[in-house]
Amino acid sequence: MKSGYAYVKETFEKHEKEYQSTQWKRGIEYRKGKTIQRIENPTNIPRARNLGYKAKQGFVTVRARVRKGGMHKVRPKRGRKPRALGVSKYTPGKNLRWIAEERAQRKYPNMEVLNSYKVYSDGKNWYYEVILVDPHHPVIKSDPKINWICEAHQKRRVNRGLTSAGKHARGLNKKGWGSERTRPSIRANQGRGK
Numbered sequence: 765m766k767s768g769y770a771y772v773k774e775t776f777e778k779h780e781k782e783y784q785s786t787q788w789k790r791g792i793e794y795r796k797g798k799t800i801q802r803i804e805n806p807t808n809i810p811r812a813r814n815l816g817y818k819a820k821q822g823f824v825t826v827r828a829r830v831r832k833g834g835m836h837k838v839r840p841k842r843g844r845k846p847r848a849l850g851v852s853k854y855t856p857g858k859n860l861r862w863i864a865e866e867r868a869q870r871k872y873p874n875m876e877v878l879n880s881y882k883v884y885s886d887g888k889n890w891y892y893e894v895i896l897v898d899p900h901h902p903v904i905k906s907d908p909k910i911n912w913i914c915e916a917h918q919k920r921r922v923n924r925g926l927t928s929a930g931k932h933a934r935g936l937n938k939k940g941w942g943s944e945r946t947r948p949s950i951r952a953n954q955g956r957g958k
Contacts, residue, residue, distance in 0.1 A: 822901035828864035
């Protein structure tokens with residue numbers, strides 16, 4: 765017998781976007797919402813729980829919208845060779861999920877980013893749900909499974925690339941041959957890593 769979480773998980777695995785489907789209706793709601801929108805409960809509950817979310821005080825879920833594509837750079841008006849314009853095919857040194865986490869952190873400066881996951885995408889944007897934790901909340905401080913986030917060295921962890929998306933962008937998911945210059949950081953190796 766399947767659990768309720770299994771049925772929720774299936775709706776995200778099928779990627780149904782046809783007319784009047786659940787995902788289609790979600791897309792309309794997401795486009796009407798704000799760029800950083802606080803939500804009552806996670807949309808993909810099994811995924812959120814896998815990443816550490818608990819339905820208790822001190823946890824907040826936020827939906828963040830990030831536009832697709834590389835860096836949208838302004839084209840210089842004059843004084844360049846065409847090859848030196850530096851407009852197209854330039855990408856930021858971080859993935860868009862990390863950017864979404866940083867924007868959520870900026871909106872809620874008293875919280876710390878625990879993790880995030882993708883919920884939807886259309887032709888223009890990616891939509892991520894970011895799990896935030898309040899490190900000053902007494903419920904979080906007294907929970908032995910999450911109170912590690914209250915420690916001083918976890919402050920602004922998303923801005924230092926310590927979340928899952930940050931570690932992925934820094935090339936820390938790879939070990940061994942070919943990743944000698946990614947640790948302790950790419951900057952420590954004069955940008956020669958990854």
